[in-house]
Amino acid sequence: MATSETGIFDGTFKGFLSAASWALASSDVTRTVRKASGTQANLFASLQFLPYDPERAHYLWEWLGQKGTAKQRLVYFAFLSEAEGVESLLLRYLQVLLPATQKDRDTCRVLESEVSHLAMKVSVARERLEKRLIFTPSGSQPARCNVSPEYDILPLLSKGLRQRFGSQSWMLYDRRRHYGLLGTEGSVSLFSNRTSASPACAFYGQPVDEKEFEVATWEEVRPAV
Numbered sequence: 001m002a003t004s005e006t007g008i009f010d011g012t013f014k015g016f017l018s019a020a021s022w023a024l025a026s027s028d029v030t031r032t033v034r035k036a037s038g039t040q041a042n043l044f045a046s047l048q049f050l051p052y053d054p055e056r057a058h059y060l061w062e063w064l065g066q067k068g069t070a071k072q073r074l075v076y077f078a079f080l081s082e083a084e085g086v087e088s089l090l091l092r093y094l095q096v097l098l099p100a101t102q103k104d105r106d107t108c109r110v111l112e113s114e115v116s117h118l119a120m121k122v123s124v125a126r127e128r129l130e131k132r133l134i135f136t137p138s139g140s141q142p143a144r145c146n147v148s149p150e151y152d153i154l155p156l157l158s159k160g161l162r163q164r165f166g167s168q169s170w171m172l173y174d175r176r177r178h179y180g181l182l183g184t185e186g187s188v189s190l191f192s193n194r195t196s197a198s199p200a201c202a203f204y205g206q207p208v209d210e211k212e213f214e215v216a217t218w219e220e221v222r223p224a225v
Contacts, residue, residue, distance in 0.1 A: 004030040007050045011035040013079050017057035019050045020091055024060070024098065033087050060094075067097055074112075077119035080152045089114055126153045130160060135170055142169035142183070148176040157181065158188045 007022050009015035016033065023031035036049070064071050075090055083089075093111045135143035143165075147154075154174050158181055161170065165183055173180035179192035 005046045007033045018053045021056035021060040074119045077122040078115045081118040126156045142171045144171045
């Protein structure tokens, strides 16, 4: 009999929220979550592949927002760090925020400190990259800029680039993760030249939806980190 369950998600942030909601819903079995790529499960764990569940994901995001937009920012930015074991760290952090959880103040402080540290790294990297972006015109093609950031921060640049270029066309491409942002007539969409690109974004080729918990909404969260 399995002593724990491991939920495998698609690697996107939406997928993580969906999987984390599944993990937090159990009080009888210890549940962990991992990305689909490079998964190595404990011999005593039961693997479950979890398809993205928008209802679960949105419920957890809204619940986290009730704790304050600072909590949303910390979790999202820390996830974009792609740090080893960040999914487990974030799941433990979410667990201590649950009202029914037996809280240890020292544990809470340590977890929030670790999450904040990762979030700060991502935030600083985003600000530095924004200042260095140089787009090169290419005839009739959109002005293009290629980058290889340490963290998966392209989603955080969407709003600023849309304001910078207005209705002009532009393209920002992440060579390390093989995906990019494409601006056309004031809207931004995601594109990729391979299916397993960024863990931050889910639906390539589709417009960034500001009405859902998407790129622009997360970007607009601005508490002190």
